[in-house]
Amino acid sequence: MDTQDAQDEQDAVREAAVERALDALDLDAKTRLLAGQDTWSLPALPDIGLRSLVMSDGPIGVRGVRWSAADPSVALPSSTALAATWDPSLVRRAGRLLAQEARRKGVHVLLAPTVNLHRSPLGGRHFECYSEDPYLTGEIGTGYVRGVQEGGVGATVKHFVANDAETERFTVNNVVGPRPLRELYLFPFEAIVRTARPWAVLSAYNAVNGTTMTEHRRLQKDVLRGEWGFDGVVVSDWMAARSTAGTILAGLDIAMPGPRTVYGPALAAAVRAGEVPESAIDAAVRNVLRLAARVGILDGVPALVAQEDLPASVDGDALAREIARRSFVLVRNEPGADGGRALPVDPAEVRTIALLGAAARDARILGGGSAEVFPAHVVSPLDGLRAALPEGVRLTYAVGADPSDELAVAGRGFSVHAVCRDVAGRELGGEPLPNGQVMWLGDLPEGVSYDALHTVEINGTFTPSESGAHSFGTKGVGAFVLTVDGQVLFDGVQIPDADDPFEAFFGSPVRRGEVELTAGEPVEVRLVHTVTKLADAPVDAVSCALVHGTPLRDPEELLEEAVAVAAAADTAVVVVATTERVESEGFDRTDLRLPGRQDELVRRVAAVNPRTVVVVNSGSPVELPWREDVAAVLLGWFPGQEAGAALADVLLGTEEPGGRLPTTWPARLEDAPVTQVVPTDGELGYDEGLFIGYSAWEKAGAAPAYSFGHGLGYTTWEYKSIALSRSATTATAPDTATVMVRVRNTGPRPGREVVQIYLAPSAPDPDRPARRLAGFASVDAGQGETVTVEIALPRRAFEIWDEAADTWRLAPGTYAVEAGRSVGDLRLRATLEVKG
Numbered sequence: 001m002d003t004q005d006a007q008d009e010q011d012a013v014r015e016a017a018v019e020r021a022l023d024a025l026d027l028d029a030k031t032r033l034l035a036g037q038d039t040w041s042l043p044a045l046p047d048i049g050l051r052s053l054v055m056s057d058g059p060i061g062v063r064g065v066r067w068s069a070a071d072p073s074v075a076l077p078s079s080t081a082l083a084a085t086w087d088p089s090l091v092r093r094a095g096r097l098l099a100q101e102a103r104r105k106g107v108h109v110l111l112a113p114t115v116n117l118h119r120s121p122l123g124g125r126h127f128e129c130y131s132e133d134p135y136l137t138g139e140i141g142t143g144y145v146r147g148v149q150e151g152g153v154g155a156t157v158k159h160f161v162a163n164d165a166e167t168e169r170f171t172v173n174n175v176v177g178p179r180p181l182r183e184l185y186l187f188p189f190e191a192i193v194r195t196a197r198p199w200a201v202l203s204a205y206n207a208v209n210g211t212t213m214t215e216h217r218r219l220q221k222d223v224l225r226g227e228w229g230f231d232g233v234v235v236s237d238w239m240a241a242r243s244t245a246g247t248i249l250a251g252l253d254i255a256m257p258g259p260r261t262v263y264g265p266a267l268a269a270a271v272r273a274g275e276v277p278e279s280a281i282d283a284a285v286r287n288v289l290r291l292a293a294r295v296g297i298l299d300g301v302p303a304l305v306a307q308e309d310l311p312a313s314v315d316g317d318a319l320a321r322e323i324a325r326r327s328f329v330l331v332r333n334e335p336g337a338d339g340g341r342a343l344p345v346d347p348a349e350v351r352t353i354a355l356l357g358a359a360a361r362d363a364r365i366l367g368g369g370s371a372e373v374f375p376a377h378v379v380s381p382l383d384g385l386r387a388a389l390p391e392g393v394r395l396t397y398a399v400g401a402d403p404s405d406e407l408a409v410a411g412r413g414f415s416v417h418a419v420c421r422d423v424a425g426r427e428l429g430g431e432p433l434p435n436g437q438v439m440w441l442g443d444l445p446e447g448v449s450y451d452a453l454h455t456v457e458i459n460g461t462f463t464p465s466e467s468g469a470h471s472f473g474t475k476g477v478g479a480f481v482l483t484v485d486g487q488v489l490f491d492g493v494q495i496p497d498a499d500d501p502f503e504a505f506f507g508s509p510v511r512r513g514e515v516e517l518t519a520g521e522p523v524e525v526r527l528v529h530t531v532t533k534l535a536d537a538p539v540d541a542v543s544c545a546l547v548h549g550t551p552l553r554d555p556e557e558l559l560e561e562a563v564a565v566a567a568a569a570d571t572a573v574v575v576v577a578t579t580e581r582v583e584s585e586g587f588d589r590t591d592l593r594l595p596g597r598q599d600e601l602v603r604r605v606a607a608v609n610p611r612t613v614v615v616v617n618s619g620s621p622v623e624l625p626w627r628e629d630v631a632a633v634l635l636g637w638f639p640g641q642e643a644g645a646a647l648a649d650v651l652l653g654t655e656e657p658g659g660r661l662p663t664t665w666p667a668r669l670e671d672a673p674v675t676q677v678v679p680t681d682g683e684l685g686y687d688e689g690l691f692i693g694y695s696a697w698e699k700a701g702a703a704p705a706y707s708f709g710h711g712l713g714y715t716t717w718e719y720k721s722i723a724l725s726r727s728a729t730t731a732t733a734p735d736t737a738t739v740m741v742r743v744r745n746t747g748p749r750p751g752r753e754v755v756q757i758y759l760a761p762s763a764p765d766p767d768r769p770a771r772r773l774a775g776f777a778s779v780d781a782g783q784g785e786t787v788t789v790e791i792a793l794p795r796r797a798f799e800i801w802d803e804a805a806d807t808w809r810l811a812p813g814t815y816a817v818e819a820g821r822s823v824g825d826l827r828l829r830a831t832l833e834v835k836g
Helices: 003-023 027-033 079-084 088-104 134-150 178-185 187-196 217-227 245-249 265-272 278-295 316-327 381-388 501-506 555-567 598-608 643-651 693-700 726-730
Strands: 055-057 109-111 154-160 173-175 200-203 233-236 329-333 352-356 394-398 414-421 427-433 437-441 455-462 468-476 478-484 487-494 510-517 523-530 541-549 571-577 612-617 632-635 683-685 717-724 738-745 751-761 772-781 786-792 799-802 807-810 813-822 825-834
Touching: 003 278, 027 265, 027 278, 079 088, 079 134, 079 316, 088 109, 088 134, 088 316, 134 154, 134 178, 134 187, 134 772, 154 187, 154 217, 154 278, 178 187, 178 799, 233 278, 245 265, 245 278, 265 278, 316 643, 352 381, 352 555, 352 598, 381 394, 381 571, 381 643, 394 555, 414 541, 455 541, 468 478, 468 487, 468 523, 478 510, 478 541, 487 510, 523 541, 555 571, 555 598, 571 598, 598 612, 612 643, 717 813, 717 825, 738 751, 738 772, 738 813, 751 786, 772 786
Parallel strands: 055 109, 109 154, 154 200, 173 683, 200 233, 352 394, 352 571, 571 612, 612 632
Antiparallel strands: 329 632, 414 427, 414 455, 437 541, 455 523, 468 510, 468 541, 478 487, 478 523, 717 738, 738 786, 751 772, 751 813, 799 807, 813 825
């Protein structure tokens, strides 16, 4: 029996088991199975041998059911960093690691990857998405899904579809034309569904062309299931399902979270009232049972991936470090007066390195919101460089400028625990806390019920490392009493300051007072939070935090100190970053500026040190007004838990920066062709049509700071020749077209190059982008080595969506097949004739 026959036989066994289980369920059991029993899971049905299905947020780590630092997770670099590797095989390895983490935490389905597009640089959640380009997004997402599911865990492709901004995301109606909907926003979903066969898709909050996505029959049933052959489950984004009959009839299988939901008893009642046929329930239950069988929680049915077939164990720390350095994009590295370039730094030639910036000490490793996880450790740039530098090289550090003036969750120096009490003050239970934050979503400490819970106390001690006036505050919504060293700093109510329920739940840190403390002398701290319970809340959630800030220093004094440190060093490395108040789920950005006085810090350091290197930690583009004034600029995204170790590898030249830009980087916000993310009267028109990203820049004739695909390494490359396979030049349908590109490493060391192929129709067409990414491949070569890379061009690269016929249509004509280092650096060209 060959592999396909064996697979078909196993599928038949699973399908038969699914039908037996379905036949054994009554209506109430079936409808219960389609609704969350709590925040993260579906109910078990012991009568048919079905265990509870557990889901968890991603996409760069697996949180599990506890949103708490008490249950740490590996934190990989941001999704933009994954895409910046331009390496689906590396992302596939990341998926295997995440599956390993999921199995460790008892998670069966990971709510990732996010494959929405970078339509505008103002999108607040872009760090969680891959790219502005649908093809690159589809390739990276395919690698991710394959890796996760090879580990026996279901991947959930999200957010289906056009969830490309955060403003009014629960209610916005995104108006998208049929052609851009197909060629851009549906494109990566289709590619992943057809090639990686994901086990789940998550339906978005927003509406598309007037219909809420969870009720969008055309897209969920006709397109996703009908055209693409999707056989997994469709699960709602959390709280996105707003109707009973409308969602089930439109193909939504699971409504999350629970226990208060539009499915469950409400769905059973709708069937009994004749509003919903039971066949619609059966179809959804069949999909859920198929998923359960695949992940191995339906008795008597082998999991799709047997225990002995699971991938080999992955070293999470090592892989996080590899991905980070492979994602770093070197966008500038100019020669100095001596002819040498600032990077890599040669430890044999420098005596002193100045490291500057608050983000160098307190690493900005991930974006805010549901993508947040809590790693067991974080290697900051300061830690990483200290560990990597040899004896004889001095590392000096100064803050220079802090990107945030907000208080942070209590961490270093705090030893705290949580205590839960009822209304009479009786202790119900508790748990130790690794920091000053409590975040429980439907999963409370042992012995604590939500109904009985009245207050949560965060108690413990704080031992300061420096003397002075320390600031303390609260974060969350509701009543608080904050006491430090016997002083009551606050006794009152904190009101939500955001319309988005996600933002309101998390709250903003509020400074409540200062206390003079002495370094090394511990003091008692206590925060009592009265839990706010909303009758219509879909989940039983508790969130609050004790926040803290070290003694404030004069900002000018900090800048002057940094300038002095930089002036005395051979090389100055400035780390700048955004904060979670800039890039997070729940809101979009209003500008692209770095927060605080970080731009001023860079300018002043560059003025005193000609070998100034700037490391930018942001999940998506920010303005770099000083970029021409510094020697080197390295884009580090949100680099994950091994940030500092990976940065040291690249700065010191142990490894080269391997990343290429997955999104165009504007010089100024006003230069960007697409910036509208705020709806008007609840509606956001995608009026730019097909022209987003580099296509929009080319149409506008504008030059960004750095082009899509751009990235330098530590060596140089010559593009020697391009050729097309003979069948490609004559075929009427270019399914087998192959491009062969020869490149030579002309630089001083081994390196990695990403060869990019773009297709440009020769006939001008104002309704069609000038060129599109059609393929890419990575190649490694030693010094002086010439290598040939072969890149297949898919038929879809030559197709357009025919709105009149409502189908894909081959677009005949002459195409320029262009090879290069970026869309702005195309070095070779061949011609391909495609006949209709």
